[in-house]
Amino acid sequence: MSLSGKAALVTGAGQGIGRACALALAEAGARVAVFDLKQESAEATVATLPDPSSHLAIAGNVADSTAVKAAFAKAVAGFGRLDVLVNNAGTGTGPNDGSAKMYELMAQRNAELARGETPKTHVEQAVFMEDEGWRAVMAVNLDGAFFCTREALRIMAEKNIKGSIINIASTAVQSGEGPVHYVTSKAALVGMTRALAREVASRGIRINAVAPGPTDTPLMRSIPDEWIASLEKAIPLGRLAKPAEVAAAVRFLASDEASYVTGSVLVANGGSYFF
Ligand SMILES: NC(=O)c1ccc[n+]([C@@H]2O[C@H](COP(=O)([O-])OP(=O)(O)OC[C@H]3O[C@@H](n4cnc5c(N)ncnc54)[C@H](O)[C@@H]3O)[C@@H](O)[C@H]2O)c1
Numbered sequence: 001m002s003l004s005g006k007a008a009l010v011t012g013a014g015q016g017i018g019r020a021c022a023l024a025l026a027e028a029g030a031r032v033a034v035f036d037l038k039q040e041s042a043e044a045t046v047a048t049l050p051d052p053s054s055h056l057a058i059a060g061n062v063a064d065s066t067a068v069k070a071a072f073a074k075a076v077a078g079f080g081r082l083d084v085l086v087n088n089a090g091t092g093t094g095p096n097d098g099s100a101k102m103y104e105l106m107a108q109r110n111a112e113l114a115r116g117e118t119p120k121t122h123v124e125q126a127v128f129m130e131d132e133g134w135r136a137v138m139a140v141n142l143d144g145a146f147f148c149t150r151e152a153l154r155i156m157a158e159k160n161i162k163g164s165i166i167n168i169a170s171t172a173v174q175s176g177e178g179p180v181h182y183v184t185s186k187a188a189l190v191g192m193t194r195a196l197a198r199e200v201a202s203r204g205i206r207i208n209a210v211a212p213g214p215t216d217t218p219l220m221r222s223i224p225d226e227w228i229a230s231l232e233k234a235i236p237l238g239r240l241a242k243p244a245e246v247a248a249a250v251r252f253l254a255s256d257e258a259s260y261v262t263g264s265v266l267v268a269n270g271g272s273y274f275f
Contacts, residue, residue, distance in 0.1 A: 001028050001251055001255040002028060002255070003025055003029045003084070003251075003254060003255060004029030004030075005029070006029070006081075006083035006254075007030060007031045007033070007080070007082050007083055007084070008022075008031070008032045008082075008084035008085070008086065008254065009035055009071075009075050009082060009084070009085050009152070010025065010033070010034060010035065010085075010088055011062050011088050011089035011145075012088045012089030013036055013042065013045050014034070014038060014041025014044065014045055015045070016243055017168060017212065017217055017243045017247065018034075018036070018045075018086070018088040019034075019048070019243070020243035020246065021088060021250045022046075022049060023045075023048060023244075023247065024248060025086075025247075025250075025254060026049040026051075027050060028251055028254075028255065030254075031054050031055055031056075031079050032049065032056070033055070033056040033058055033071070033075035034049075034055060035089075036058075038059060042059055045057070056074065056079075058071045062140060062143075062145070062147060063139035063140050063143055063144045065147045068144070068147040072148075081155075081161060082155045082156065082159075083156075083161055083163045083164065084163060084165075084166070084254045085148060085149065085152040085164075085165045085166070086165075086250055086254075087144070087148055087149065087166070087167045087168060087189075088168045089140060089141075089144055090141045090168060090185075091136070091137055091140045092137070092178065092179060092182045092219065093133075093136075093137070094134070094135070094137045096133045097132075097134065097137065097181060098125040098126065098128030098129040098130075098179075099125060099133075101125070102124065102128070105121050105122070105124065106123050109123055125180065129180070137179075137181035137182055137185055138181060138185050141182070141189065142185045142189060142192075145189055145192065146192065149167075149196065149207075152165055153205065156205055157203060161205075162204035162206075164205070164206045164207075164208075164253060164254045164255075165205070166207075166209070166210060166250050166253045166254060167190075167192070167207070167208070167209040168212065168250075169187075169190050169193070169209040169210065169211045170182075170183075170186040170211055171211050171213040171214075171269040171272055173186050173190055174211070174273035174274075175272065175273050186211075189209065190209055190265055193207050193208060193263060193265070197262045197263030198263065201262060206258065206259075206262040208258070208262060208265070209264070209265045209266070210250055210266050211266070211269065212246045212269060213235060213240075213270050213272045214231045214232075214235070214240045214241065215240055215245075215246055216241065216243065217243055220240065235269070235271065235272050236270060236271035236272065237271055238270075239270065241268055241270060245268060246268050253266060
């Protein structure tokens with residue numbers, strides 16, 4: 001799966017799955033632009049890659065189309081081309097999105113169950129979600145992926161590059177487990193993958209998604225331990241994914257080995273749900 005001579009940009013690559021993707025692509029020979037909110041995080045990832053001086057650390061917010069344009073211009077100025085984009089930047093929460101209230105209700109319901117009562121508390125989030133919370137998650141997970149894809153497609157079309165774009169969705173699209181803004185944004189990302197895969201196929205550009213199940217990253221570690229334990233119990237392979245296991249699926253889709261794969265959702269979820 002050599003990516004030698006190719007250039008990639010990975011969003012949200014300052015930690016977690018994005019960092020693992022940057023490493024997997026770099027180990028396969030690609031030069032990688034590591035894009036994240038903070039310059040220090042992007043630089044910290046670059047320092048973990050083989051031959052760090054051949055990669056780029058770029059700071060910016062995927063939800064800001066002007067910043068996205070500037071980031072892609074930097075990547076092309078540095079590498080002269082762009083073959084692979086991984087739309088990985090994502091978030092599961094936003095300000096005033098009702099998550100604090102939802103956790104409170106969950107604790108209340110758990111206490112009722114622990115007392116042996118029939119639970120009366122409804123664990124809800126949507127009704128407590130303000131516009132700003134909904135928008136914040138959509139802005140990163142969906143708008144951000146679109147802004148980055150648009151820039152990548154402009155560059156690939158201009159340079160006649162048969163590139164590969166990989167969107168990091170989630171197994172939550174199948175299960176429906178998770179907050180409504182997050183699940184909706186990831187389902188929409190799968191829709192975007194399919195629509196654009198058709199639209200750009202005549203240029204030889206491929207667009208696919210990877211749908212990870214619960215993966216051991218800082219994002220996952222921010223949820224309560226007992227919740228993680230119950231997730232693990234429900235996974236047939238009996239454990240969370242390692243970021244490198246998700247990155248391996250991304251590297252496959254990025255490579256010419258996947259030359260006939262487009263519009264697909266490659267599931268890496270330990271057998272929890274089947275697409
Ligand atoms: N961890 C899981 O269990 C899991 C499961 C399914 C899907 N995913 C998806 O995988 C992706 C990565 O998840 P992770 O667990 O590694 O997350 P993480 O929170 O550990 O890392 C996300 C990275 O993205 C960056 N980022 C966030 N918003 C950004 C923005 N607006 N612009 C640029 N960078 C931004 C963060 O700074 C961080 O470095 C996300 O899209 C997430 O939804 C994760």
